[in-house]
Amino acid sequence: MAKQKKTESEFSPDKSTPRELVVVAKRDAGMRTAGGDVFSTAEKDTTKLQALMTDEAFTLTPLFGQSEDALLMQLQSENNSSEEDTNMHLYYHVEAPDEKLETIQKKLLKNDMIDGAYIKPKGEPPIAPDADMSPPENMEFFSTSDDGAPATPPDFRNRQIYLNAAPAGIDARYAWTKSGGRGKNVRIIDLEWGWEFNHVDLKQNQGGLLSGTNATSTDHGTAVLGEYSGDISSLGIEGICPEAWAAAVAFSQPSARAIRIAADRLRPGDIMLLEIHRAGPRHNFQARNDQSGYIAVEWWPDDYEAIRYAVNKGVIVVEAAGNGGQDFDDAIYDTKPSGFPSWWKNPFNRNTLDSGAVLVGAGAPPPGTHGRNHGTDRSRLSFSNYGAAVDCQAWGREVTTTGYGDLWRDPSDLNNKDKWFTDTFSGTSSASPIVVGALGCVQGYLRARGRVPLTPARARALLRSTGSPQQSTSGRPATQRIGNRPNLRQMIREVSKNRTFTGAQFNKTLAANQTMRFFTHSWPAHWHVLWTVVPTTTGNSGAQIKYDVQVQRKSDKHITYFIKVTNLTNQPVGIQGRYGVLGW
Amino acid sequence: MRIGVQFTGTVKANKTKRWFTHSWPENWHVVWNVVPTSPRTSGAQIEWDVEVKRQSSDKITYYISIKNKTGSDVNIEARYAILN
Numbered sequence: 001m002a003k004q005k006k007t008e009s010e011f012s013p014d015k016s017t018p019r020e021l022v023v024v025a026k027r028d029a030g031m032r033t034a035g036g037d038v039f040s041t042a043e044k045d046t047t048k049l050q051a052l053m054t055d056e057a058f059t060l061t062p063l064f065g066q067s068e069d070a071l072l073m074q075l076q077s078e079n080n081s082s083e084e085d086t087n088m089h090l091y092y093h094v095e096a097p098d099e100k101l102e103t104i105q106k107k108l109l110k111n112d113m114i115d116g117a118y119i120k121p122k123g124e125p126p127i128a129p130d131a132d133m134s135p136p137e138n139m140e141f142f143s144t145s146d147d148g149a150p151a152t153p154p155d156f157r158n159r160q161i162y163l164n165a166a167p168a169g170i171d172a173r174y175a176w177t178k179s180g181g182r183g184k185n186v187r188i189i190d191l192e193w194g195w196e197f198n199h200v201d202l203k204q205n206q207g208g209l210l211s212g213t214n215a216t217s218t219d220h221g222t223a224v225l226g227e228y229s230g231d232i233s234s235l236g237i238e239g240i241c242p243e244a245w246a247a248a249v250a251f252s253q254p255s256a257r258a259i260r261i262a263a264d265r266l267r268p269g270d271i272m273l274l275e276i277h278r279a280g281p282r283h284n285f286q287a288r289n290d291q292s293g294y295i296a297v298e299w300w301p302d303d304y305e306a307i308r309y310a311v312n313k314g315v316i317v318v319e320a321a322g323n324g325g326q327d328f329d330d331a332i333y334d335t336k337p338s339g340f341p342s343w344w345k346n347p348f349n350r351n352t353l354d355s356g357a358v359l360v361g362a363g364a365p366p367p368g369t370h371g372r373n374h375g376t377d378r379s380r381l382s383f384s385n386y387g388a389a390v391d392c393q394a395w396g397r398e399v400t401t402t403g404y405g406d407l408w409r410d411p412s413d414l415n416n417k418d419k420w421f422t423d424t425f426s427g428t429s430s431a432s433p434i435v436v437g438a439l440g441c442v443q444g445y446l447r448a449r450g451r452v453p454l455t456p457a458r459a460r461a462l463l464r465s466t467g468s469p470q471q472s473t474s475g476r477p478a479t480q481r482i483g484n485r486p487n488l489r490q491m492i493r494e495v496s497k498n499r500t501f502t503g504a505q506f507n508k509t510l511a512a513n514q515t516m517r518f519f520t521h522s523w524p525a526h527w528h529v530l531w532t533v534v535p536t537t538t539g540n541s542g543a544q545i546k547y548d549v550q551v552q553r554k555s556d557k558h559i560t561y562f563i564k565v566t567n568l569t570n571q572p573v574g575i576q577g578r579y580g581v582l583g584w
Numbered sequence: 585m586r587i588g589v590q591f592t593g594t595v596k597a598n599k600t601k602r603w604f605t606h607s608w609p610e611n612w613h614v615v616w617n618v619v620p621t622s623p624r625t626s627g628a629q630i631e632w633d634v635e636v637k638r639q640s641s642d643k644i645t646y647y648i649s650i651k652n653k654t655g656s657d658v659n660i661e662a663r664y665a666i667l668n
Contacts (some may be wrong), residue, residue, distance in 0.1 A: 088612075216614065250635075267592075268592075268621050268659075312622070312623050313622065314621055365585070388648055414612075428625070449588065450588030450589055450590070451588055452587075452588075452663065454590055498585070498587070500585055525619065528587050528617050528663050528665050529617065530615055530617060539646070548633075550628035550629070550630065550631040550653065551618065551619050551620060551621060551628060551629060551630055551631070552620065552624055552626075552627060552628050552629050553620035553621060553622060553623045553624060553629065554624075555623050556622060556623060556626075559619055560628075562628045580663040582585060582587055582615070582617075583585060583587045583665065584587070
């Protein structure tokens with residue numbers, strides 16, 4: 001197989017990813033690739049597929065970055081599962097020129113070994129489509145230096161209304177009064193394209209770029225980082241959870257691979273932020289300047305798989321809902337596109353398929369913020385996607401943070417991006433990092449107290465059950481759901497609650513010398529549950545029963561308990577299995 | 585009642601690993617609970633038992649042995665509850 005020449009479809013440091021052709025092998029095909037060849041561990045005929053690869057001059061590489069068998073071994077080890085439970089080894093990335101992707105896709109779909117082959121539109125950062133981040137012509141600098149020496153950025157914290165008490169803000173300042181409430185001992189990875197890692201307000205607790213290549217366009221990532229990680233100082237801005245460790249993984253590689261790499265760098269309770277959206281089916285997957293029809297990436301099977309992998313590891317995935325102005329409950333999203341694998345269902349309908357991610361919509365800031373008005377406070381912004389799957393909202397306009405330079409630049413060095421600040425970061429791009437910051441504060445608060453950190457499912461439930469409610473504005477009723485704006489005072493109060501209760505789970509009679517194993521499922525994973533078993537039949541002498549408990553983590557959300565009870569006597573013994581929920 | 589996570593770790597496939605945690609006040613009524621943190625679609629993953637040592641007149645050491653019942657490594661989280 002000849003090596004491909006560099007083409008437009010190759011990944012490069014840019015502010016978007018190219019289109020991707022993703023192939024999903026049938027599970028029973030036993031497909032493997034090596035050195036440009038394809039073979040089958042199930043002894044399937046690979047001749048046609050090999051010929052197609054040669055004729056069309058493309059290669060297949062495992063999408064998630066390792067050989068199929070290495071990936072299987074790792075997945076089965078980490079997730080404790082069998083080959084039937086894992087899917088990631090079935091995905092391949094097609095290395096081919098962009099203009100040939102449709103032709104190759106059609107031919108691949110006719111092959112017996114292939115379950116799916118689909119083209120993903122390019123991924124883009126979800127900044128508001130009409131955002132003008134250039135400095136105003138009459139821009140006045142907040143401070144100047146008479147002698148031309150580098151200037152120190154002014155204190156912009158009073159412009160960060162989103163830090164303030166609810167309902168205007170998320171009440172980060174309240175969280176900061178609690179030990180751990182600035183995100184201590186929490187790790188956060190932002191996934192997108194570029195960052196200004198030498199920014200003067202991003203010096204503390206930075207992990208830098210963990211994987212991929214930094215883009216030349218760095219404003220977006222810099223703005224995102226500033227929202228939750230801006231340094232604690234009177235210089236510039238301050239992040240929501242600046243004591244959290246903040247790092248980055250670049251989409252200079254297939255997005256699903258990047259997500260998996262980030263997941264492998266995080267622990268249960270840590271947070272991953274997906275700053276990306278793509279053109280969906282509304283306009284036939286066509287890229288558009290106005291972003292109409294752009295949707296969250298979990299809708300594509302490989303990104304869904306990668307997010308699910310992270311969630312299964314206990315990592316909270318916060319995902320921009322996207323700026324396409326779409327109703328996720330519309331039937332168009334239930335329609336399986338040509339080439340999606342057979343198992344696929346619409347993840348926006350969580351009853352059928354649930355990525356486990358927190359989907360974030362963009363809401364209006366309080367009217368008058370920075371002298372502008374975007375509609376009623378907490379109303380859906382016109383570009384924000386909405387629907388039952390959107391978990392919560394945050395500011396989609398007027399976010400003061402690092403980057404872009406429309407608020408302030410160093411007068412002595414206007415092109416020095418390390419000192420740029422903005423007043424107008426926007427989109428589900430600006431909303432999602434606020435939610436990340438709120439969760440970072442809660443996780444830090446819990447970890448500082450030795451408490452079980454939020455699981456992905458519990459984080460989602462907490463964001464839905466607390467917060468400042470969405471409001472209607474002209475033409476955009478609150479029924480177009482983007483959820484509540486986080487309120488850290490409420491969130492911390494809620495996670496601080498605890499309850500103790502006991503009960504009987506099962507009753508049974510064991511025959512003489514019989515051992516029985518009971519199981520009970522769907523117990524919330526963060527509950528501290530203890531089990532005891534007692535006889536209900538009176539004994540004459542000596543012990544009647546013994547028992548032991550085994551545990552299974554069924555999902556990030558639930559635990560199953562297995563209780564094995566042995567009758568030690570020669571008589572039937574009635575038993576009762578009892579639980580004590582000690583708290584969470 | 586106070587509850588919390590004392591340690592996290594990994595138990596190798598089909599192995600038992602023993603942790604200890606010391607200097608718990610002897611007048612605290614402490615119970616232990618261990619859960620896996622990596623999901624599995626079927627079957628029990630772990631079981632555990634607790635042994636106790638009075639390390640001094642006022643301190644107690646707990647030994648928690650966790651047995652991995654599967655053929656793959658399991659990540660675990662050990663939780664305590666102080667009942668009084």
